[in-house]
Amino acid sequence: MTHTVGVLGATGAVGQRLIQLLDPHPDFEIEALTASSESAGKPYRKAAKWRISTPIPDSVAEITVAETDPDAIPDVDLLFSSLPSSVGERVESDFCEAGYVVSSNSSNQRMAEDVPLVIPEVNADHLGLLEVQRDSRGWDGAMVKNPNCSTITMVPTLKALDEFGLSRVHVATLQAVSGAGYSGVTSMEIIDNAIPHIGGEEEKMESESKKLLGSFDGAELAAHDATVSASCNRIPTLDGHLENVWAEFEAGATVEDAVEAMESYQGIDLPSSPDPLIRVFEEPERPQPRLDRERENGMQICAGGLRESETGIQYNCLAHNTLRGAAGASVLNGELLAKEGYL
Ligand code: 11C
Structure with a gap:
């Protein structure tokens, strides 16, 4: 219909x-x-x-x-x-x-x-x-x-990893100028530069992520109890937000566990959902905005660079900010x- x-x-x-x-x-x-x-x-x-x-x-x-x-x-x-x-x-x-x-x-x-x-x-x-x-x-x-587009880029990957008991997240973003609307796209004067501030973005990523990952009992929504800390930055890319994520868990998770969890996580099937939802790259220099933002009509979440850090799993993720985001x-x-x- x-x-x-x-x-x-x-x-x-x-x-x-x-x-x-x-x-x-x-x-x-x-x-x-x-x-x-x-x-x-x-x-x-x-x-x-x-x-x-x-x-x-x-x-x-x-x-x-x-x-x-x-x-x-x-x-x-x-x-x-x-x-x-x-x-x-x-x-x-x-x-x-x-x-x-x-x-x-x-x-x-x-x-x-x-x-x-x-x-x-x-x-x-x-x-x-x-x-x-x-x-x-x-x-x-x-x-x-x-x-917000920077929240959408990260949260599907966190949802996939929540089976290990997500307890703490740090994220640093590298956000495209189209996130700032037409004035952003036309003002590429930030070439050879980066701006370490996007008004209100860090607070949005922190609060929205916990609401999205929270549980709903049919009457009330309880936010996820993981802590989320964000640092948001504008870089001279046209489209596609790239993010560096450090995720910590109650249970231990290896890189193999994390890759398997991301690659197998799909969620609901809708006409515009990509399959797979999350594409995980083995090449450490991927995903990149110009190479990967248009995947699956610009709707796929990309991840890569997974490694075990001292505190948990570190990785990068990317999504097209005006399409998927x-x-x-x-x-x-x-x-x-x-x-x-x-x-
Ligand atoms: C940016 N993420 O890149 C912002 C734009 O809350 O929907 C989107 C703001 C929002 O500047």
């Missing part, structure tokens, strides 16, 4: 990636697009400064962009949101109140107790929080969030909502 969908914030960097992933898509058909008031009323092909190498899909090019307002769009089964967080905070709630189901990449409300923060292959069961949300908010609609993450959550009968 095909569901009609809309994209809130359709002209932005992640909005364009959403359109790329949603047309064509086996479950979804785009019927509504919204953007800021300067774009409203124009056909999408005129409103969007399209920056993706494949052309705007024909069926989307002529859709008239609407204002981002529940009264301005047609009734659709599902909305994907890539609104800036400050705008999304209020507007996404308005849409949920008006009865829309929203799969959002926007960082607002990710840590709210009644909002499921989901990577389907990691914690699909947390979608059950929507029952809690319905009671607490009184919405006819519903809101599901995906985490943002637009693709929202699409996967939409596929999960469809599979679980929420649309």
Whole structure:
């Protein structure tokens, strides 16, 4: 069955990636697009400064962009949101109140107790929080969030390793400029440089990871009790976040154990889930952004460089930040909502 969908914030960097992933898509058909008031009323092909190498899909090019307002769009089964967080905070709630189901990449409300923060292959069961949300908010609609792109890059690997009793994680990131939106992509003035700060990113990685790895008993979510410490850095790469992870466990884990756990971990099967979910490289210099970010439509998590350190297992991981880490993450959550009968 095909569901009609809309994209809130359709002209932005992640909005364009959403359109790329949603047309064509086996479950979804785009019927509504919204953007800021300067774009409203124009056909999408005129409103969007399209920056993706494949052309705007024909069926989307002529859709008239609407204002981002529940009264301005047609009734659709599902909305994907890539609104800036400050705008999304209020507007996404308005849409949920008006009865829309929203799969959002926007960082607002990710840590709210009644909002499921989901990577389907990691914690699909947390979608059950929507029952809690319905009671607490009184919405006819519903809101599901995906985490930050740097969190998504690491957490599937930690979930695979949690069978050894994950107790402590340190992570240092090397993040692509596209994580900062179009201003990031166009401002490659950080060539020959690196910026050892990304506002709020370290706190997001720490709190979101523990929520995602936590357990849900049908009524309440308990965060995972591992400690997570992050250091986030911007480097002059266009797309693809690379991360160095040091993971410690209650039980001992060898490199062979860790490789086997990552390679065999799959989680749920959805149209956009890659198979395998995690590709583990033996070559110590892989994964690399330019070589590995496009694997499986940009949806695969890559890992490599596994070694036994003094405290546990050290490794590197990589994912495409605007595909797997943002637009693709929202699409996967939409596929999960469809599979679980929420649309
Ligand atoms: C970056 N990870 O690379 C950020 C962008 O919370 O969704 C995404 C921010 C978020 O700058």
